[in-house]
Amino acid sequence: MTAPMSPRVPSWLRSLGPLVQVGLRQRYAGSWLGSIWAILGPLVEVAAYVALFSLLLPSEEGADHFSFALHVAAGLLPWVSFREAVDGAALIMTENRWIRRSSVPLELLVARQVGLSGVRGLVGLLLVLATAALAGRAPGVAGFALPFVGLALQLVATYGISLGVAPLAVVFPDLRPGLASALTLLTFASPIVFPESIAGERVLALLEWNPYTHFLRLFRASLTPAPASSLWVSALAAATALGAGHFARHRLWWVARDRL
């Protein structure tokens, strides 16, 4: 048996950046502003949260609505990019059916999808940092670096999960609707739109077992210091997702390919 005609990992990795650029042009093709929407979209979202929580909600003594708006934005934007990538991974093989007769590695298609979705998270975190700095709340070195470390770890985890989900969704078609429900559950099982401070002790204990809680703490490190444990838990979660994704891809690719 000859080796598949797929480029090795280092050779496709170098194509990823330009592919994401082309993907962004494709995503916004036909619009007047084009790829600028990749920045404009998250900017409008951050502005909307700030406006909603700072200006529209009634001011209460001791309540920092502005910080809460940034807190929500710092969690929600990376989360949406994660969700979009994993949702998209379930369709990646059926929407790119040509891959079954192609030398293009599935890894590259998945990485492109993750990269495209990751742009939203990256722009979102940059905007949160910029808004905080403009409001005179510039973070320290750790507060500046940790959100991006967290995002990098999320991208690795997203890539791993997506790599497994892509063939799995072909072999088990029920995975796709099931995945959408699971992601909705995870949205509310993670402190994305609510602060951990309002959770009771039992809920807090449960949140500790949710890896995404630790990713969120890293994203929000510019606003609230993140414990070191969150960094290690996130790194472990990313490595586990990557390993599991590769395992699933190698076990299921040929079966999924034949079923396309």
Place this chain on the structure above:
Amino acid sequence: MTPISVQDVGKCYEGAKKDAPLWALRGVSFEVERGEALALVGENGSGKSTLLDLLMGVTRPTQGRIHVAGASAALVELGAGLFAELSGRENAVQAALLRGRHASQARAHAEVVAEIAELGAFFDRPLRTYSAGMAMRLGFAIAVSASAEVTFVDEVLAVGDGYYQRRCIDRLLEMKRNGTTLVIASHDLHALRGLCSRAVWLRDGRVEQIGGVDEVVSQFEEYLRQRGTDDSLRPGTRSGTGEVVVDAVRLLNEAGQECSTLPSGETLRVAIDFEVLEPVDSPIMGVALFRDDGVYCYGPNTRDDLRLRGVYHGRYTFEAEFPKLALLPGHYEISLAFYDKEHVYAYAWHHRLYKLQIVGDVDLHGVVRLPHTFRVTPRGAS
């Protein structure tokens, strides 16, 4: 070591029922030498595409072994993976990036694609503004621009317009001249005869015949004729890449009068008025006679009898004369064809389009009256 070696290969897909597996291929073995062009022929569903997928390494054999040495490329499903909102250039860049090229290499690659595709200013416009033919040209250009030692081609010869088909075959001929090993699956049997030296005929996933391309393709054509399943062999078919347009065809008798009925043994002249719309170099022209039940009686062409040299462009009349045509009484059909100098693709091909009745007062059996004598001699002494 041969660049392609296939040993007792089988491919089984899971059937609707677990206990009824579907064998797409079974017991297939052959080798392809370096620089050789191998044709894969067979009806739809015979296993040609599955075999190519196995050779391309995009699926695994259930049994047997396949070895492909050297870098390989594939011309399959042209246009798949192109995006409507991207321009031709962006699609070319993206295709190169997906193949693992650097950004600078991908941009340079797009220039090569632009040259092959010949889309002019459209190359920088969104794919959605292209006609179907232009999109196919882009897909073809992207596919053939990847150089490789071994190239697999799956049914890209029989699609698209005449221009596309001609470019496609020209490109394959060029690859062959450059020493590329080719495996070509196609229903265009004539093109396969011109492109390939050997052929494998697959039938229900098994090798029916393997050998010289003329021998295998002839057997396959005969099989199709008996089954009546090949549209291209049906009487009354017109095809071709379009550089030559046939204006009029006249069947003339010995006195030069148009006729549709001819006495057996008289001279037949087939006069064809045609126009060459674009200059063509050293074309091959031919006329063939068929009995109306499909029996191929005779088909001479200028490749064998009168090699035409030079460039033809404009209006001409081509005449084929059959002195003392000895066909037996019956109904016959005439084909005519104008081919490129390599005898691979037809500029114009009218298959069994013109009717001729041969009449006579003798009741003989067979196709043709051959000169003969009879003699009876006593055997031994009484």
